[in-house]
Amino acid sequence: MILSSKPWNSSIAERLARRLDRHVEIVSCPEQLRTESIAEINPQWIFVPHWSYLIPESVWGRWPTVIFHMTDLPYGRGGSPLQNLIQHGHVTTMLTALRCCKELDAGDVYLKEPLDLHGSAEEIFLKADKLIEKMIERIVHERPKAKPQHGNPVLFTRRTPAQSNLSLCTEGELSAWYDQIRMLDAAGYPHAFLEVNGMRLEFRRVSQRSDGLYADVRISSTATVQTPKQEPSS
Structure with a gap:
């Protein structure tokens, strides 16, 4: 299952279904994120490329839920990571796949991959999505063990x-x-x-x-x- 509220992710489920040779559902608005509905599907994984809403514990506590965050965690926990990175002068970052948990962006890490930050936000998101698809495929096939984050957290504030x-x-x-x-x-x-x-x-x-x-x-x-x-x- 994919959780994504961004329009450029509308075809990610179809692409992943072909890559993984299995059925992939997509949830695009918070009203669709109901525990009862997800239980009927009972997904093996829930992947979250872009999601600006709260994911209830009744979901992430029952199914392995993987968030993709555009910083080298624990650096850059919090909102508006792309904009904060650029304003701090970064030209590259790490795209982090981590387990969803109660504390914001504090979950154990499955994978990290480098990401270039040149271009417009839309161009960067499209580059990130190609990388996310490859990371999802690797997680599904290889089942890497998630490891705790190390280092002192640096927090980002969501922009207004x-x-x-x-x-x-x-x-x-x-x-x-x-x-x-x-x-x-x-x-x-x-x-x-x-x-x-x-x-x-x-x-x-x-x-x-x-x-x-x-x-x-x-x-x-x-x-x-x-x-x-x-x-x-x-």
Whole structure:
């Protein structure tokens, strides 16, 4: 079983079913995550590529539930890992497959694989998903033993939509603007923006050139903007 609330994961179940030669169910919203429904399927594994909601203990305590987190745990426990990594200057990370438990991102680790952080958030997520599929296949076939995390935890805080405002970036640093735009450029995220004279400018598809930054810009009235309450976790 796959838990994923992201649109780019819509076909992952089909691909994994072919790779693993077995039936794979996908759950895409929290309303579908009911213990009774899962018990009817009784999955061998539950894998969680992208999920921004609470997984109840009645699920992870009964079926082995594997979360994929985009940091080298225990470094980077918490929300918005991709955005926090980029803002801390990281250009690579480790994609960690860990057992779900009561404490956030503190479970035993099955596997870690290196992941490049260049490109837009959407491009990075697509790279991560290809890697996740390979890691799932390896876990199912090899059944590695999960091992406890070692080291002192470093905690990340989930970002708020207000932090997408480009006016908060370091003054005069194009690289900070570039990172802010690209790290929020994925479906479901509050894109980098500026608000000027009652208008909201949202930036996507940024490229960095010798004479400055180039990006697509969407302009709308601030009166019509509906900002999400919280930036989703990566």
